Amino acid sequence: MPRQKETIAITTPHVAGAEDIGEIRNIVGFHIRLAHGAVYRHFTETFAHLDLTQKQVSALWLVADHPDIAQIGVAQRMRMDRATTMAIVNRLEAKGYLVRRKSRSDGRKQALNLTDPGRRALAAAKRAIQQHEQWLKSRFTEQEVARLIELLARIHE
């Protein structure tokens, strides 16, 4: 795990091993990981016939909703860094689903836009997502769905 940068002092105010934080089932993060994994797997199955990943669909969708968006704009909305965004946009460009061109207003930026194949791919993806969301939402009432989204948004916003 190549990371760095953390300034939290690890001087624990209590004796090491003196307490137990309980079972792993009570850890919120554990459930988020499991839920994400379940969603990821079902998404992958639903999208087996299409050649798109979750991230690629999200990026495609964002470009469709925001013509001429820059990569940095996609990155911010998807909470990714520039390099990760680059890799995803590269794959979408290689598939012929979007095009880059220099922004006229800011020479540093690339304006992203969908191609016609990209629009068709997104339309197909949205139909698959509809199925996928139905599988996901089938275990909740509408109120519960709204509640879940609201709670999750508090984590990532």
Added chain:
Amino acid sequence: MPRQKETIAITTPHVAGAEDIGEIRNIVGFHIRLAHGAVYRHFTETFAHLDLTQKQVSALWLVADHPDIAQIGVAQRMRMDRATTMAIVNRLEAKGYLVRRKSRSDGRKQALNLTDPGRRALAAAKRAIQQHEQWLKSRFTEQEVARLIELLARIHE
């Protein structure tokens, strides 16, 4: 202005619902991915001083709670396949945190157990998780935490 985000008419599999599924912000899966990403990043920061990932900590914890557990047992509890589990157990074994030995009851299985360094690493990890969970829970009441866990569990169970 080349396009709008709503005018894509496609042959939909059903009759009445031939409409756009709306904005990406209304997709539950999108919020789960974003929330998971935020949790993942904070976890990674909190664990920068330790040499452990989310998955590695979960596996370590499960082995601690279930001595002599087989890899397939870890796989099932973490919803992973055998090959993925193998990779994670390999990394933990390489760190010297757990040992494999043949199961006496079933020769096909490997019995997994923590080493003393593994137990110390898990104790340190649990302290870090306590910090991490506090960051995560800080935006919720206790009731909301319980509600969130209950909703998430319905997805992965």
Added chain:
DNA sequence: TATTGTTATACTCTATAACTATA
């Protein structure tokens, strides 16, 4: 035959660092 572990392989995501061009 089925299960468990194992190895090999490949792709995606994530992140950091360093570089270029532009603001």
Added chain:
DNA sequence: TATAGTTATAGAGTATAACAATA
């Protein structure tokens, strides 16, 4: 100086396929 894009590099997770040993 700061921002946006780019390239290179690396580690981790995910998945499939094939194989050996065991049940």
